[in-house]
Amino acid sequence: MNMLQENNWLLSVGTFLPLLGVVVLLLTPKASDQMVKLVALVTSIATLAVGVYTAFKFDFDQAEKLQFVADANWISVIKSSYLIGVDGISLPLYLLSMVITLLVVIYSLDHVPSPGKPKAFFSLLLVLQTGMAGTFIAQDLILFFVFFELVLLPMFFLIGVWGGEQRQYASIKFFLYTMFGSALMLVAFLALFFKTGAESFSIPYLIENGGSIAKNIQIWIFAGMFVGFAVKVPMFPFHTWLPDAHTQAPTQGSVILAAILLKLGTYGFVRIALPILPDAAREWAPYIGGLAVIGIIYGALGCLAQTDMKRLIAFSSVAHMGFVMLGISTLTSFGVNAAMFGMVAHGLITGMLFFIAGSVKERYHTLEISKLGGMLTSMPRLGWIFGFCSMASLGLPGLAGFWGEFPAILSAYNPAEGLNETVFRVFMVIAALGTVLAAAYLLWMFQRIAFGTAKNSSSHDHAHSDDLHDVTTFEWIAWTPMLLGILVLGILPNLLFSVFDPAVKITLSAFGG
């Protein structure tokens, strides 16, 4: 895999610019909130600008190659280096992280959750941004690991400080879960390092030499990575941190969590686990697929059982990521393309749903579905946006969700050679059933929240009618791009597929496409 070196400063700038912003933030006096917000806003805008410039410089005709590659000496003693670069797989996620952060910052301008402290809040957001962007550009396992972990602490505090009632439990749980996963992942990385002759941690190098490892060892190493990534995704048995984290996190936290953090896991599968350990991947694929479909059905059932709007959306994430993992588990470039698309789509849609949940909470002071209702009468715009997102989320053709869901199901019909077709076809049918359940819980939620007549909010005294104002300006600014994204990607999916496809093909060359 040859790499393009020019403009290799771009990625570093785009990644570490937020940290610069953090430094400035720390210097700004605590009192002047406006100043703090301004700095945060400017930083994230600048970051996005760099990102856009990167995309502009990106050579889409060679999307399969790593571009803007920078390779600097970092920890020579353990043969790990500061090797970064983006290709067709990384770039969209890299940009997505920047966009989402900017939108979240904009949304936060007048939605800093209690207990205030905007300075700390925005600093954490920016640190988070660095971690996410870095994870997507890192081409060295250790570097990847560092960024992967760098995300933890800020999210831990976002949940724990600005979260809901049970925030402390949720945050600790989130942290321990992920840390447990990444600890084993690290062990797996090290084993991989030594089994490939202790030469280098660089991912391209390992992709070349990883295949030579004996199969049974590959399987063990893969197991380690699997735990690490599956916790992040999250896949079925490891998912229980998600609902708590999502439910308790502040709106911004949930949005970032859903839009980007979950993708780190799936991205890890695509970028690291599959190409480096193809044989093990083949062995594991059926189990991954199985867990994925379990996740689909299971998440849907979980949703049907919820009475809390936000928790319902959280569980729907489990189901959607199930589709993504199903696509990945087919080991075909078609399936993985679907998965990649699903990642972006889910990022936009579920992120949007969490935004809405946040605004609902802010207006009704509750998320109990039974206490909501008649949103379409009291707040038509919000209601219709909500409907739009629900429809997108249940995979309505013409909206982004569909292109992640349907191709994933389709790809399961014939997985890569060497995988058991019948098993995957069964998965396909189950997944198709999953779409029905998806329709069930989403529409059910929509019907109960948006339809009917507005419940008089005497049950919770705070909610006066003046709280039930419709979408505000900041919300419009923050939401419009995502809504447009959902629509545009739904109509022109090729925008993304054309970027993913070449890179994915290369990545999966070990599986014969």
Added chain:
Amino acid sequence: MFVNQFLFLAAVLFCIGVYGVIARKNAVLMLMSIELILNSVNINLLTFAMRNGSTDGHVFALYIIAVAAAEVGVGLGLVLLVYRNKKTISVDELSEMRG
């Protein structure tokens, strides 16, 4: 030479000393038991030195004796300190911090 007897003696002294440390509640007695252990060590060293015909053992033994003296000095000082504050030198009284 009669190496084994000496070693055996040392071993016995060591065990007595250890027993004393564990069984005694009186700080001073514990100190004395530790001294017993140190002496058993000295006996060991000298025995081996004699057997191997090297002076290292003697030197080591001398150092141990000297250091032991210092230790006892510090130890008794501490015991006095405790006694002044608690009016007792039973170490079981010293269990304010635990868990």
Added chain:
Amino acid sequence: MNLLAAETEVLAPLASGWFLENAWLIPVIPAIAFALIILIGKRLPMKGSELGVASMLASLVLSAGAAYQWIQRVNSATEEQFVEPVIRSWSWWRSGGFDFGIGQHIDGLSVVVLFVVAFISTLVQIYSLEYLRGDRRYTHFFAALTLFSGGMLAMVLADNMILFLLGWEVMGLCSFMLIGHWWEEDANSRAALKAFFTVRTGDVGLLVGISMLYFAANDWTQENLGLSGFSIRGISAWALSGEPNSTVIMVAAIALFIASIGKSGQFPLHTWLPDAMAGPTPVSSLLHSSTMVVAGVFLVARLYPVFFVGLDILGSGGNLIMFIGAITIVISAALAFVQNDIKRVLAYSTVSQLGYMMLGLGAGAWLPAVFHIFTHAFFKACLFLGAGSISHSASHHSFDMKRDMGGLRKVMPITFTTWIISTLALCGVFPFSGFFSKDEIIDNVGNNGYNTFMIVGLVGAFMTAAYMTRATYLTFFGEPRGASAGHSSHESHDDHASHDDHSSHGPHESGLLITAPLMILSVLALGSGLLNATPFGESWERMKLWVEPRAVEVVDSTYSGGPGESLIVNVPSAGEGSSKSVCGTSTPEIGVCYAPKLEHAKFKWSKAMLSMAIVFLGMVVSWILSMLLFTKRDARLVGLTQRVKILGVGHRFLVNKYYLDDLYEKVIVRSVAYPISSAAYWFNQNVLDGILHSISNLTRKFSGWVYKNIDQRVVDGTVNNSATFTKSVGTAAQPTQSGKVSQYGALLFSAAAVAALVLVIINT
């Protein structure tokens, strides 16, 4: 056989034209209009409705033009020549070697349906201008209505299954929005949910079917036609190529058929249709005449070769489609007898008419079925709009025939006339359109050797005549009752408060905006049949000429010609007496064909007379009974059902549907089984409804259980327990930290001693 040797001649290129080439505009216009209405609709003088109407008119013009030019095209072709459909496609997106196209596929079928849909939609929109005037969500309504038509149109001219699926789903979504238009009422929103959900359940079949077909067909189509496995044309050709593995194509066909069952409200998934009446009347008429419910039938007609091969149509002893169709006909017709709500009567009649179409398709009567789509659209739309007009102007928004109607023929002459015409058409009385299509179906079913099903069809015709007569009598004859008698208002069926300005004065004829569509439709209900009037001989069978694809085209793969040009080889037609199609059974090696060859029944007056007699019998019987029952209050009939056990039971089975529905709603709410009811009505088809509900109810309970026990207790529990476990280990270890020096010493030394001992043992 050496077909290459067969004599061949090159034909002139087929005529095409702007309208055909750019037919793809037809769905695009409404889509754009939808966006505009949403964005700026509220600010427009007519609240965006004008946009809707205008866009529908535009699509109507375009599709009319397309139809015209298609006819030109057909005429330009020779008798035996295959009329190449006008296919244009663009690559939409590609991924991993898969190419998803987007494009149009214009042939007779799509032209017909396009025209019908555009036409009906236009009328319905015009009608709605009056009917929904002042509704609180006027704009939203028109937006949804427009997008709805757009979805249907897109689906109709889709050239590949993905686009087809897209239109299909968009329609589902809009039906959700339209049925639930007055969603303040819980019942309406639940009906909407039910509709969407039921249809969605069927869609699993569509997803699975498309996927299977794609992977089964793709290689073949790529190789032989250079088309993707999604393209409808490719799939059809592949299905008939003798290539496909019989089980695969059968499973695929069944999967697809499940989808169309859901969409077209066939038994057993028909339960959502009556509830869908919760929507405003124009919606019901659009849904039931030309769009939503027709989609399922259209799917079967569109991918006919797949079903033809997969389900072995024309095989002996009938097939799944026929059975479903037949059952649906009878069941729903029976239900239609006991309805008091006029719209529900019509709804069930729609279901049973769809049953006819399915029956026809299943029996290889492709053309009559499509023709029935055509005619049925007009008179059913007319009937619904009529019903709407009544409730709008006479019965104060009530649809209850027994309570609020009767004797309306005097007050609303236009509505009455149009209604009568359409009713006759529906019953299939001779000069009216229904006769030519429905009778044709029954005729062909028999002709293809399915006599039992033909009898079912005739029974259906009898029942149809009967229940329509009953409805007509109740509505227009006898004494005015309730609201139509000008009585004071009562809580009414769909109380959209803003409408009560009408309730001030008594029953009267509706305004022009309502009656004009009625009249236009009734004219068509009367005349449209003549487009394929078999009785008057070949020259009248226009539909057959224009719409039915010429069965056989055998292309020499060595020959490369532009679209429309092709080498024709005369394939020896099937042996005499056999009703098998050449293409259906086998294909010449070098050949490709896109549609099975189908026989057509010769029209015989004798058969026609027979069915006519049955229909009239039905009308007369029903008329007399209704008169005795409802006007004369004849002692022998009134309360008959109470007196005669068996009749009573049967009657209740039918009537109690809604009562049962409520029961099951309650079952949901309280989630308690209702043993008596389920035991008493266990074989009542409405139990299906209960099953539907209790399934969802069950799922919900089950998921609740899973969530509570598996997720929270087991999965999450292990996590939390591990935490508590570590803590408890700590507690266990704490006593070592007693704070007692001597114990510390003991621990220290004993540990050392043990370690030494162990190591001594293992190392020596």
Added chain:
Amino acid sequence: MQTLNIFAAQWVAPTIDYFGLAPELVLAGGLCLVLMLDLFIDERKKWMLTAISSFTLLAAMVPVLMLALSETEVRTMFDGRYVVDNFSLVMKAVFLLAGYVVVLLSSSHIEQGEYWRGEYWFLLLTSLLGMLMMASSRDLVSIFVALEFLSIPAYMLAAWRKRDPKSNEAGVKYFLLGVFASAVMLYGMSLMYGVANSTLLTEIGAKFTATGEFSAVHALAVVFVVVGFAFKVSAVPFHTWAPDTYEGAPTPVTAFLSVASKAAGFVALVVLLYTAFPLAQDIWQPFIWVLSALTMTIGNVLALKQNNIVRMIAYSSISQGGFVLMPLAVAGLAGSGTTALRSVVLYMIVYAATNLGVFAIILAVSNKTRSGEISSYGGLFSYAPTLGVLMTLFLASLAGIPPLGGWIAKFVAFQSLIQSQSTWGYALAVVGAVNSVVAFGYYGNVMREIWMRPVPDNDTTLISVPGSLKLALVITAGATLVFGILPGVGLHFADLAEIAGAIIR
């Protein structure tokens, strides 16, 4: 008698390389100066002592640096009983810097209460001197002497608050157990001497089990010697003194014990393992394996239950010791000796920086709250954000979360375990991985207090941090961050540190 005369006749005075001894000499001079001055200057001038002792420590750094830069790699004295090699130099630097930070921590703390500052500095410097000697000792005798040299002052420092029974208790426990442990160790040493017929480590290394087969004596000797230092590094089950002593002793002393004297213990342990009985790895590897696993685990689970911050940190430092021990459990295997050594040294460096930082915060906060309860940290972030953030950084580093120093230390430890590619190595790695997760349980708990809990009886008076503490915080925090973001720096020194005459496979 005869023999003695002969030896006496042969005796010649050893040549002493004063440059090599320079750091020790400077330190010795400094502490004498402190002792003297303390007698003569009056109370108001006592601050001079602080200045002098800190100056002494920095001054002692100079020769260390010069030695490091001088071209002679290894200087041996007293025919190999006292060696100045890179390993010792690196460790000496660590000791001196750690000592300097401890001085910074102490200076404000010991003002409070009318206690004897002079003695405090004197004892502190003496103990440090012992550590410097420990770093160079390559002979059983000199190791023993150095050990006592650094321990005895430490006993007294622990009991330094004479009126505080807790402090007394701390001192006495530390003393009794320490002496007992060293006695046991001595018994082991005597046996070792008996077997190898020399007290010089390299000679022992050459002779000891050179043949490969062991007798009970060998095992006994090794175990007892290791126990002696396992006590020093408070490895479970020889840790029992640590929590009580740490809690009872004055906080700066606790910092000193938990960092410097622990490091000294590791130094001696490593030297012994690498030079005295490297060939006996079959004996000590399993032993260390068990010690490490126990230490990590027990330390963690007990730390989970603490609600006194110092005690919690005590247990945490116990479990950290387990992580340091981890690589030593495979140090005897082919190819992993070097990385194991590197890992231990790096871990000591990083751990020293981070843990001292933690104690700096504890001191700063206790200035205000006057309480050791973890709950007293509630809402710290809201009224003292800087302290809160710094504490978070330090704790995160201890928990081994990138990009803070701790992660690279843990990483290298794991690396050397897995490099051994032995089942035991993998097993211990997994144990370590699990433990590093559990550890976050209590670190996270403190973070939670700082960030998410309300301020106790919301007394949000600002905390006044004395300048010396500020300096200490800057040093430690800076080091923690640098080690984490540019791990090359720390690894460079760790890589330099080779033990002269070590037998590494």
